[in-house]
Structures are given as C-alpha cells and as structure tokens.
Amino acid sequence: MPELPEVETVRRGLLPRLVDRKIVRLQQRRRDLRVPLPQRFASRVEGRTVLGIDRRAKYLLIRLDDGQTLIVHLGMSGRMTLHDARSAAQHPLERHDHVVFEIEDGWQVRFNDARRFGLMLLARSETVADHKLFKDLGPEPLDPAFDGPALAGRLEGRRTSIKAALLDQRTLVGIGNIYACEALFLAGISPRRSAHTVQGERADRLIAALKQVLLRSIDDGGSTLRDHVQPGGELGYFQTRFNVYDRAGAVCPTRGCGHAVKRLVQSGRSTFYCTRCQR
DNA sequence: ACGCCCACCTGGAGGC
DNA sequence: TGCCTCCAGGTGGGCG
Numbered sequence: 001m002p003e004l005p006e007v008e009t010v011r012r013g014l015l016p017r018l019v020d021r022k023i024v025r026l027q028q029r030r031r032d033l034r035v036p037l038p039q040r041f042a043s044r045v046e047g048r049t050v051l052g053i054d055r056r057a058k059y060l061l062i063r064l065d066d067g068q069t070l071i072v073h074l075g076m077s078g079r080m081t082l083h084d085a086r087s088a089a090q091h092p093l094e095r096h097d098h099v100v101f102e103i104e105d106g107w108q109v110r111f112n113d114a115r116r117f118g119l120m121l122l123a124r125s126e127t128v129a130d131h132k133l134f135k136d137l138g139p140e141p142l143d144p145a146f147d148g149p150a151l152a153g154r155l156e157g158r159r160t161s162i163k164a165a166l167l168d169q170r171t172l173v174g175i176g177n178i179y180a181c182e183a184l185f186l187a188g189i190s191p192r193r194s195a196h197t198v199q200g201e202r203a204d205r206l207i208a209a210l211k212q213v214l215l216r217s218i219d220d221g222g223s224t225l226r227d228h229v230q231p232g233g234e235l236g237y238f239q240t241r242f243n244v245y246d247r248a249g250a251v252c253p254t255r256g257c258g259h260a261v262k263r264l265v266q267s268g269r270s271t272f273y274c275t276r277c278q279r
Numbered sequence: 280a281c282g283c284c285c286a287c288c289t290g291g292a293g294g295c
Numbered sequence: 296t297g298c299c300t301c302c303a304g305g306t307g308g309g310c311g
Contacts, residue, residue: 004303011291034306056297058305077289095288115288135307143297159280171304187281226291226306235308245304267283270302 002058002074004141004174005217006228006236010080011055013231017082017107018050023231027100029093034075035104037099044122045070045101050251057137061128064080070127071133075117077227083108114227121265138172140212146172155195155203162198162206163191164267171195175210181245183209183274191264191271191277215240244272252277 002010026042038044044149048064056062060080072080083091085106093100099111099120111120123131138154139146154172157163165171166180175183184191186209189202199207222228222236225246230233239245243253248263252274259276 006304073305075288076303115303115305116289117287158281164282167305180302185291223304228304 001226002076002078002222003176003179004055004058005179005214005220005238006222007055007058007060007074007174008218009228009230009236010074011053011060012053013082014060014080014109015053015100017103017231018109020049021035022047022104023101024104024106027102027103028098029100030098030116033098033113033116033119034073035092035121037120037273038122039045041120041122044068056128056134057140057169059133063125065124068122069128071119071121071123071128071131072111073119075113075115077115078111078113078118079227079229080231081110081112081229083110087135096198115279135169138168141172141174141207141214146207148200148207149206152199152203155198158195159197161191161197161266162189162193163271165195166210167267167269170267172210174214177269177271178242179213181212182213182243183254184278185209185244185273186213187243188278190275191266191273192278244274246270 023045026045028037028041031037048066051063051065053060055064058073060072064070081167087106094112096112096114097110098113101109155165164179166175186204189206213267217223220236220238221230221234223238224235225239244261247261250261252259252261254277257276259274261272262275263273
C-alpha cells in the first residue's frame with residue numbers, strides 16, 4: 001500500500017489524537033511481523049506520552065517522552081486507524097489487528113496488517129539515523145534542497161533502468177511503484193531509460209514531476225487501491241487521477257497522443273507507460 | 280559493489 | 296460454489 005503520500009497521510013491523521021497524549025496500554029495480538037515485535041514491547045511503551053510524529057522515507061517515527069522512538073513501517077498492507085471508546089466497543093478487533101494502542105482519553109490506534117510485511121521497533125531517538133534500516137536511505141524528495149542537479153548526481157553511473165533506480169530507496173526515498181510510474185509519465189521519460197542518462201534538463205523535469213505527484217497525492221489523502229485508509233477511516237482519492245498506473249490498454253491521457261498505455265515488467269514489478277510520450 | 284530474483288504472507292479478482 | 300492461478304502501494308538477503 002503505502003508510499004510516501006500514504007505514510008504522510010497516516011502521520012497527519014494520527015497527530016491530533018496522539019501528540020501530548022499518554023499510551024496507557026498496548027495489546028500485542030500477533031508478534032510475528034516482518035521483524036518480530038520488540039522484547040518487552042508493551043512495558044516499554046505503556047505509560048509513555050507521545051511528543052510528536054515524524055516521517056522518514058516510508059517510516060513513521062513516533063517520539064516518546066523517554067527518549068525512545070517507536071519506528072513503524074506499514075509494509076504493503078498496513079493501516080493505522082483510530083477508534084473512539086464507543087465505536088471500539090461496537091467494532092470488535094479484526095483478524096489482522098496485530099497491535100492496539102490504548103490512549104489515555106479512551107481512543108485507540110489499531111495497527112492492522114494482513115500481509116505482515118510491516119514492522120515496529122523501538123530505538124533511542126538519537127540513534128535512529130544510524131540504524132541499519134536508515135543509514136543507507138537517500139534524500140527526501142520533498143526537501144527543497146533536493147533539486148535536479150542533486151537527483152542527477154545520485155543517478156550518475158547507475159546502469160539500471162530509471163524506474164528501478166527510483167524504486168531503490170538509496171537513490172531517494174518514498175517512491176514506490178505507483179509514483180515512479182506517474183512521475184515518469186509526467187516527466188516524459190521512458191521507464192526503460194538507463195538511469196545514468198537522466199541528467200541536466202531531464203533530471204530537472206523528473207524531480208519536478210516527483211514533487212508534484214507526491215504533493216498532489218498528499219492533498220488527496222493518498223491512493224486507495226485496496227488497503228490504504230486514513231486513520232479516521234476516510235479513503236484516499238489520488239487513484240482517480242492516475243494517468244498510467246494500472247491503466248494498461250487505456251488511451252494515453254496526453255491530448256492528441258492516442259496510443260494505448262502499455263504494461264511491462266521490470267525487476268518483477270509492473271510498469272505502466274506510454275511508448276510515444278515517454279522517451 | 281552492483282544489479283537482479285526471490286521470498287516473505289494474505290486476500291481479491293478472474294477463469295473454468 | 297469451489298478451486299486454481301495470478302497479482303498486489305515493500306524490502307532485504309542471497310546470488311552471480
């Protein structure tokens with residue numbers, strides 16, 4: 001499910017119900033996520049107050065008042081949803097609600113993840129950046145300092161396709177299959193193009209397209225294909241604006257083009273693009 | 280070091 | 296209805 005816009009949407013949805021509030025109880029209903037839940041997880045979280053929630057790449061960083069950070073990744077199918085005490089009573093826990101945070105004011109945050117590709121771990125806040133999962137991550141695409149020349153620099157010498165390079169979180173973070181396809185379409189760049197040839201004006205176009213597609217999707221609450229919901233239960237709507245993703249056979253949306261959107265498989269993932277508009 | 284393939288796991292969709 | 300195959304917003308380990 002979640003690429004940067006979906007994770008950012010979840011972060012924003014959780015903020016008003018979590019920040020400055022205490023987690024009074026934590027239920028672990030299944031520990032075997034992609035990485036097993038931490039030892040003594042409940043006792044290390046219970047009684048802690050949330051100071052803030054940050055995002056790095058596709059990770060949520062929930063800052064606790066004892067200097068720990070709760071790191072959450074949603075994998076492919078993870079959700080974080082809010083339930084107030086009354087609705088919680090009416091809506092019993094579901095099969096894939098693996099972790100439940102009970103907040104002091106009676107609200108709950110439920111972590112639901114059918115495929116269990118997600119993870120949660122605890123780290124000292126000052127060590128998160130050095131953690132194995134974080135130390136090789138590339139720059140944030142929405143950082144204003146990350147511009148065309150910076151992207152071009154990170155693509156230098158890369159012999160793989162530009163599509164694969166965008167999915168590689170060492171190049172830059174937060175891009176997944178949807179936004180890689182959509183940004184390449186907006187930039188008019190073929191997903192098959194060799195990554196190192198995306199330089200100069202092409203790199204300028206690509207970073208602009210990436211920023212635009214991510215910001216627009218955040219505005220729409222992300223893309224809901226199957227699993228993604230905002231914490232309050234609202235769906236995302238950016239999928240209604242897809243130009244190419246999952247649209248194989250549809251007419252290319254470029255005015256006057258008329259070609260059909262094609263699907264191909266690159267490094268095991270579907271790519272959608274227009275062979276006429278994207279070079 | 281780099282790039283590619285696969286596995287991890289569940290569920291939904293479509294074909295027969 | 297049921298069973299089978301394919302596919303899915305991610306990632307990291309192992310291989311050549």
